[in-house]
Amino acid sequence: ANSSLSKDEKLLNICKLLETNIEYYNWVGFYFKNGDKNELKLGPYVGEPTDHTIIPFGKGICGQVAVSNKNFVVPDVSAQDNYIACSITVKAEIVIPIFVNGENIGQIDIDSNTPDPFTEADERFLEFVCQKVASIL
Numbered sequence: 001a002n003s004s005l006s007k008d009e010k011l012l013n014i015c016k017l018l019e020t021n022i023e024y025y026n027w028v029g030f031y032f033k034n035g036d037k038n039e040l041k042l043g044p045y046v047g048e049p050t051d052h053t054i055i056p057f058g059k060g061i062c063g064q065v066a067v068s069n070k071n072f073v074v075p076d077v078s079a080q081d082n083y084i085a086c087s088i089t090v091k092a093e094i095v096i097p098i099f100v101n102g103e104n105i106g107q108i109d110i111d112s113n114t115p116d117p118f119t120e121a122d123e124r125f126l127e128f129v130c131q132k133v134a135s136i137l
């Protein structure tokens, strides 16, 4: 509704809204496919700064979602062998792809410091958020 904001400002506001209001969402950010390269690039986020501003397709939870086009819910990050740690406080992660015209163009990535916090309700809610995000890109 507020068209005076840039896309990145809107995306950052969504990150802030989610991180502020859902206590087990501790890092919230967007990754987008980086042009024609087989990699993801970090977009707007809130939470601890991360070194992982570029993630090759297939690498980590995010990189796997770039290839699978499917939600990835990780109840316990320590049980994942293909995982990129951003912070030692993180216990769980959820990544939901964003589709524009049926194409997986990026994702929302959420880290939690709470073990096994994500339910199917989080998946349905974040799928809805991602549909709304797709409509402003």
Ligand code: SME
Pocket (backbone or CB within 6 Å): 027, 050, 052, 055, 059, 060, 061, 062, 063, 082, 083, 084, 085, 086, 093, 109, 111
């Ligand atoms: N843990 C992610 C990397 C991104 S950070 O969580 C911000 C992964 O394994 O892909």
